[in-house]
Amino acid sequence: MAPAIRRMTVAQAVVEFLANQYTVDGDYRERLIPAMFGIFGHGNVAGVGQALKQYQSTDPSLMPYYQGRNEQAQAHQAVGYARHTRRRATYAVTTSIGPGSTNLLTGAALATTNRLPALLFPSDTFATRAADPVLQQLERPDAYDVTVNDAFRPLSRFFDRVSRPEQLYSALLNGLRVLTDPAETGAVTISLPQDVQAEAMDVPAEFLTPREWRIRRPEPEDEDIRRAAQAIRAARRPLIIAGGGVLYAFAEAELAAFAEATGIPVGNTQAGVGVLPWDHPFSLGAIGSTGTTAANALAAEADLIIGIGTRYEDFTTASRTAFQNPDVKFVNINVAALDAYKHGSSLPIVADARKALVKLAQALGGYRAGADLEQAVEAEKRRWNAIVDDAFDTRHTPLPSQNEIIGATNRSMDAKDVVVCAAGSLPGDLHKMWRVRDPFGYHVEYAYSCMGYEIPGGLGVKRAVLHAGEERDVVVMVGDGSYLMMHTELVTAVAERIKLVVVLIQNHGYASIGALSESLGSQRFGTKYRQLDEDRHSFDDGETLPIDLATNAESLGVKVIRIEPGTGAIAGLEAALKEAKAAPEGSGPILIHIESDPLLDAPGSESWWDVPVSQVSELDSTRTAFATYTDHKSRQRPLLG
Known part of the structure; x- marks a missing residue:
């Protein structure tokens, strides 16, 4: 019989606990954390580093370790893995204290902003303060308990610091609760002081046994579906905006069936590319500032926007200029209430995208949009495809x-x-x-x-x-x-x-910002890789760097x-x-x-992105750009509906 209590270090308990966590999604079951990245320093070399080495010697399959060359890049690998597994799995990352930890900050911000899970274990200074100040410790005269790891708090969906071994249980269990929640997920950061990592503790065997984390797929409320169906039936020019939430819910087939049955066209966000094949008859492609002319033409006239799994960032809405119908309303379907209520929507549906699409299709019965909408979709797609063919060829x-x-x-x-x-x-x-x-x-x-x-x-x-x-x-x-x-x-x-x-x-150089700079009247300033002209202190016109x-x-x-x-x-x-x-x-x-030639632009989207232009300038180019900016601003809307 296995012992009820095991004597092990905090770091060893972390590693063995993570090795026994599983994601369950319907019939699908997979290890939540299949491996761990790490770069070692004095903060974690004798803690998590020792634990990983020990298990590599005794059970190599328990928690495989992978090297990386930069802590930020390790977090990026975790996010890339999580995106392709549709948020069912991710990697853990261990770092040393100080710069090893703060190198993770950008990775944490990226994971949280993208709503993708990443599990981060930055090491921290001594909890006991036996060595004080330790190498790489931040000292603040007003708050001596603040370390560089506190910078993770606003960047993480969950943050905790394990200052005593007994705190490990709640830190890990609550952290993984957030990590596997579709509405809450992002960076989960658990700060581990370097002395605590190596400290011994008595761990209950039940803490180390396999545990399943079932992904929540909430059903929509019947009344919400009824009201949404009513709004769709009343609309003349409905349009779907599909985001990453459609892919994370594995709802591509349901979206295709819905569009084909109703005749409602679909534009997609960056995260939503792939919800329909590019040549699907009801796919308008990208929408917004980086969108197609087809999607943006239909968006400008739409009287009902059905957002599915999108967070409506400013590129998607063309900085709130994409939807010009004065009567436009929004039905927002999202697993996260934050996004379902975006833009003051009076028809939010907090639910899994796939389940909501199934119920909405049932509620709509034999509804189909007018033939004129389908004809407009076909014409606009044909126009855009010809533009892209020309750009490619x-x-x-x-x-x-x-x-x-x-x-x-x-x-x-x-x-x-x-x-x-x-x-x-x-x-x-x-x-x-x-x-x-x-x-x-x-x-x-x-x-x-x-x-x-x-x-x-x-x-x-x-x-x-x-x-x-x-x-x-x-x-x-x-x-x-x-x-x-x-x-x-x-x-x-x-x-x-x-x-x-x-x-x-x-x-x-920086082609993107160069083009943006030029459009804003700043003449591509600081965007070229050139030798310094010391007389003018300029990088704009020197020789190309070798x-x-x-x-x-x-x-x-x-x-x-x-x-x-x-x-x-x-x-x-x-x-x-x-x-x-x-x-x-x-x-x-x-x-x-x-x-490539950076001055050859892509086809225009017939859309806009709000980047403020100087209101007062001695440059003619800036004054001209401000006049254009003012014209676009006049079409910006609060989008309450």
């Missing part, structure tokens, strides 16, 4: 446009392959132009749009693909600005021989394919992607380097 030399690069990459990937991106001009261009064919085929982190997420996030996605035994290539598209932020996780891929395909687009990012990647052990500028660049890119896809799993990362 128009050739520029010696440097191709980003549109051509996206088109070539899209054509070269299989339907089940996954494209990964996060920041710069690529996310907006991908959102409006990427032709997705599979619900798991698109992963763009855009709630936080964190430069540097791409490669570690892509690794997280690839880990999930490998764990599930899926046949999918993961292709990361990244600009030179984001690459320079956090390319070091390529070393992680090299060390584990993970096949990750990276398309690195070199445009010698940076060779392809050689940089090669120095990390990555296989690199260089695409030479010229008329054959796009054909060369397609050939390189074919070669990369043909490489076997376990062969390591492959990076394809291609240069």
Whole structure:
């Protein structure tokens, strides 16, 4: 018989507890925390580090350990994994105190903003204060109990500090309650003082036995469904906005059936790309500031917006200018009340997206929108598809446009392959132009749009693909600005021989902010990679920096394919992607380097994004931009409805 009490350290209890936690979703059951990342220092090397080493020696499958090169990147891998598993699993991350801990802050903010689970264990200073101040300790004269880890409080959905061993039980149980709650999930941060990690405690055996966390899928209220159905029947131009909540609820089939039965078209957010294939007759594609002209044309006239699993961020609503019908109303279906009540909706439905769609379809019976709406959808889709075809097929030399690069990459990937991106001009261009064919085929982190997420996030996605035994290539598209932020996780891929395909687009600067700066009258200030002109103290007009990012990647052990500028660049890119896809799993990362012209823009969305312009300026360009800004502001609405 197993002992009722086990003597072990706090860190050992953490590791063994996590190894026995399972997610249950219907008939699906999986380990919630399949592995742990960590970089070790004096805060955790003798605590969690010792525990991981001990279990590696006695039971290697209990809690596998993975290295990383940056704590922030480890959190990004956890988020990428969580997104691809639809929030059913994630990784834990252990860090040392001080800079090891604060390196996690951006990762925590990204996880919470995206509503994706990540379990973080930053180490902390001595709970006993036996060594005081310890190396890397923050000292505040007004609050001596505050450490750098308190910075996690506003960035986490759950925060606790285990100052005594006995607190571990409630910290872990409450933390995992939040981690597995679809309405509450995000970063869960449990701060572990370095002395407490190594302290011995008597742990009840029941705490270490397998525990299941059932994902809540709340049913909608019947009265809410009745009122929503009534509103839909009364609408002339209804429109669905589908967000990531549709994918997390595995409601793609129900959404397709609903759209086909009712004739209501669907626009999707960044997180909602994949809810319908791009060529589905009722798919309008991306909506909002980075949307298609088709989705935005229908949105402008819509008298009823049915939001499903969206948080209505400003890109989705075009900063509250997307919906111009004076009588527009909102039915908001979301598992989180915060989002269901967005914009003062009088018809919030707090429920699982799939269950709500099933009940709403039943309540609508034989309802179908007017034929004129279906005709408008077909015409607008045809217009937008022609625009994208032209953007993909128009050739520029010696440097191709980003549109051509996206088109070539899209054509070269299989339907089940996954494209990964996060920041710069690529996310907006991908959102409006990427032709997705599979619900798991698109992963763009855009709630936080964190430069540097791409490669570690892509690794997280690839880990999930490998764990599930899926046949999918993961292709990361990244600009030179984001690459320079956090390319070091390529070393992680090299060390584990993970096949990750990276398309690195070199445009010698920050193309996205450069274009934004120009549109706001700031003349692309500070967005080019140039030599400093010391006389004018300017980086705007100097020589292009002699940076060779392809050689940089090669120095990390990555296989690199260089695409030479010229008329054959796009054909060369397609050939390189074919070669990369043909490489076997376990062969390591492959990076394809291609240069682009940053001044060749993507097709316009016929939409807007609110970024304030200086009201007073001595620059003609800024004064002109402010006049345009004022005109757009006049169409901004409170959207109460």
